[in-house]
Amino acid sequence: MKLIYTNENCFLVGNIKNIVQRKGIPVVLKNEFLSGGSGDLAPHDTWLELWVVNDADYDQAMSIIQDFNDPIDREDWICSSCGEKNSSSFEFCWNCQTDDANKGRQ
Ligand SMILES: [Zn+2]
Structure with a gap:
């Protein structure tokens, strides 16, 4: 390990x-x-x-x-579940833990 x-x-x-x-x-x-x-x-x-x-x-x-x-090519994204803005470094919404990083990017 x-x-x-x-x-x-x-x-x-x-x-x-x-x-x-x-x-x-x-x-x-x-x-x-x-x-x-x-x-x-x-x-x-x-x-x-x-x-x-x-x-x-x-x-x-x-x-x-x-x-x-x-962080190249990564942008902040908006959670479609709760509407919070998330840093590009998060795969999951910091607020509601929705796994929405890809869906939320336009
Ligand atoms: Zn959320």
Whole structure:
């Protein structure tokens, strides 16, 4: 197992997880159950971590994340379910979690 991504924002880590999984790469989240009510831990200790199960998938997973972080050709989109504006980096509506990133783009 190798760590491929971590962020203090659980939503971003979950978003990356969905994107990598869609490419058929098995991943697991760590620290998933530590993010609430852990006031005694340093903040970094509670960051969600995304790991690839197979080390062989590491390079591909990292390139997927790199593509994701490169905002070329991506625009903000409007959720057709709740009407909220979403950043291009979100596959799911931040407000209602509708998987609408592609439908919402005109
Ligand atoms: Zn929405």
